[in-house]
Amino acid sequence: MLMGSPFRLLAALAWTCDASTLLVPAYWWAATDSSGACTTADFHALAAAGDAAVAVVNPNNGPIDSSDANFAAFAACVAALGDARAVGYVYTKIAEETSPGVWEQRAFRDAGDVEADLDAWAASGLVEGVFLDEVSNSWAASSSGWADDATTAADHEAYYAEIFAAARSRFSFVVANPGSPYPLSYLDDDDAPDVVVLSEAAYAKWAPSAAGGTCADQLWTDAQGSFDEGPFCAYVPNWDGVDGLKDVVDARSSSTAQAALLYGADPALDAAAFVAAAYDAGVDYVYVTDRPVATPWDELPTFWDALVAAATGGDDEDEDDYVASATCENDETWTTPKGVGCGELTSKKKCKK
Numbered sequence: 173m174l175m176g177s178p179f180r181l182l183a184a185l186a187w188t189c190d191a192s193t194l195l196v197p198a199y200w201w202a203a204t205d206s207s208g209a210c211t212t213a214d215f216h217a218l219a220a221a222g223d224a225a226v227a228v229v230n231p232n233n234g235p236i237d238s239s240d241a242n243f244a245a246f247a248a249c250v251a252a253l254g255d256a257r258a259v260g261y262v263y264t265k266i267a268e269e270t271s272p273g274v275w276e277q278r279a280f281r282d283a284g285d286v287e288a289d290l291d292a293w294a295a296s297g298l299v300e301g302v303f304l305d306e307v308s309n310s311w312a313a314s315s316s317g318w319a320d321d322a323t324t325a326a327d328h329e330a331y332y333a334e335i336f337a338a339a340r341s342r343f344s345f346v347v348a349n350p351g352s353p354y355p356l357s358y359l360d361d362d363d364a365p366d367v368v369v370l371s372e373a374a375y376a377k378w379a380p381s382a383a384g385g386t387c388a389d390q391l392w393t394d395a396q397g398s399f400d401e402g403p404f405c406a407y408v409p410n411w412d413g414v415d416g417l418k419d420v421v422d423a424r425s426s427s428t429a430q431a432a433l434l435y436g437a438d439p440a441l442d443a444a445a446f447v448a449a450a451y452d453a454g455v456d457y458v459y460v461t462d463r464p465v466a467t468p469w470d471e472l473p474t475f476w477d478a479l480v481a482a483a484t485g486g487d488d489e490d491e492d493d494y495v496a497s498a499t500c501e502n503d504e505t506w507t508t509p510k511g512v513g514c515g516e517l518t519s520k521k522k523c524k525k
Contacts, residue, residue, distance in 0.1 A: 190468045192447050195347070195367070195431050195457040197469035198227040199261075202242065202249035210249035211264075212232035213347035214472045221252040224484045226457070227253055228303045228347070229280060230261035239448035250298045251391060257300050258349055262286060263308035264335060272441070272466035276317040278308055280331050287338050301345030303319045304365070309350040329357045336363040347431070347457075353414040355406065359426045367457050370421065370430045371403040374435035375460060379406055379449075382438060402453035404431060421454035435468035443478040458483065 178189075185411070196218055203211045210216070218227055221360050231246045250258050264286055265277040308328040332348075339346045340363045348358065348365040351372035358364055376383050379401045380390060387405040388397040396409045403421070407414045421424050432455045438463045450458045461473035473479065 174347050175380060181411055185188075191223075192451055193457045194225040194479065194483050195369075195433065195459050196221075196225055196227050196433045196472075197230070197433065198258075199230045199469040200249075200471065202231065202246040204245045205230065208244065208248055210245070210252040212249050212252075215249040215252045217472055217476060218256055219252055220477075221480045222255040223257065223485065224480070225256040226301075226347075227256050227258050227301065228261055229258050234262055234289045235260055235296060236298065237292065247298060250266040256344070259299060259301040259303045259345065260289075260296070261303050262293070262304060262339075263305045264332075265308075267306060267351065270317075272374045274307075274465070277312065277315065278317055279319045283331070283334055283338070286335055290338055290342050299343075301343045301347065301366075302339050303347045304335060304339060305349045305355070307350040307368075309352040309354050310417075314491070325355070329355050332358065333361075333363070333414050339363075339365075346370065349433075351433075353412075356416055356420065357426050359420065364426075367429045367431050369433055370456075371432040371434065373406070373434060373435045375467060376443075377444075378402060378432065378434055398454075402449065403430070403455060411459065414441050424454055429456045430454055432459070434460040436465055437462050437473070439474045441475055441486075443475050444482040447479070447482040504520055 198214070198218060200212055200214050202215070205211050205345075218225055227250075229246075231242065231251060231334075232240070233293060236243050236246055251469060264281050266279045266281055267275040267277045270276045282367065293302055308331075310325075311324040312328050313323055336358070346365045347367040347369070349369040349372060350358075351369055352458070353370065354368060358368060371378060376385070377390065380386055381401060387401060388394045391398060391407050391408050393408055393411070396411055399405055399409060399418070400406065404414055404418050409415060421430055432450055437460050441460065441462065443460070446460055447458055451523065460479065463470060463473065
C-alpha cells in the first residue's frame, strides 16, 4: 500500500524518472561582473546537470530580501542554473555549533518566523520549492542538548506537521532534512514532504568499507547483526527502532522520496557505483562530496562531472529507441525504452519524461 497522496506520487515520479536526481547544497556566494552576469563558477557547473539537479540555495541562512545589496547578484546566479531547479533554504531549529561543522539542536524555531521565511522565498519568485533544515529525527526528544526536558516525541511530530502544512500551502515541492531516520508520521498525509533527507553524514558512515571497516564496526552492539552499507548502516537492527522505516524505504511504498547528502569521500570515489548503490538502497536523491565536515557544502566536489554523468545515466540514446506506454497506474503516459514494462518505469536509466 502506498503511503501519501497519489497525486504527489505522480509528481515525484515526474521529478525522478530520468535517473537519480542530484540534491546539491549550493551554499555559495553569488558574484557578478560589470554586465550583471553571474561569475560564480559552481552555479554554471551545476547548470550542466540540467533538470537532473535540484540546487538548495542559501544566500543568508535563509532567504534574501529584494532590498539587499546582494539580491541582484544572487538572482543572476539562480538564473544561471538554467534547467536545474532551485529550492530555498529555511532552518527550523535554534542550534549551536559545538565543533566545526557539528551542530546541536536546542529548541524549535518560532513557527511564525519559519512561515515568514517561507513567505519571503515565495515572494522572491526565485525558487520552485523549499528545503526545511534541522527537522527532528526519531531521537530528537531525547537529545541531551534539547533545552526543554518536557518536550515529547509527539511535540516534535506536531510541530513539523504544522511546518509541513505551511510549506505545502506555498510550494508544490518540499524537501525536509532530518539527516537520519525519522518518524513514520512524516509520510502519512498530503502535507508530507516530497523528499526527506534520510542520511546527512560522513561517507565513511554510509560506506565504512571505503576505509577498510564494516557497518558492524560502528554499532553500539553487534548482538543483532548489522544492516548493509547505505542509509541504515550505522543503526542496530531491531533495537534502534529503524526497521519500520527501512521496510518502507526498501519497498518504495511511500510517495515521499529519500535523499542522502554525504561528505568526506575519497576524491577517487567511483561516482557511478555510489549512485547505483544508493538507488538500490531506496535513495533517489543523492549528493556526495570530497569536501570535509567543517565546510562540506562550500564548493562542488572534484568529481562533479563524474557525478553528473552517473546521475543522468550518461547516455544519449536515439529518440527512436523509445516508445510510449499508457498502461501504468492512473493511465499515466511515460516514454520508455522498447520492451521495458510498466513495472520497470521507475527504474533509473530506463525511462524518460
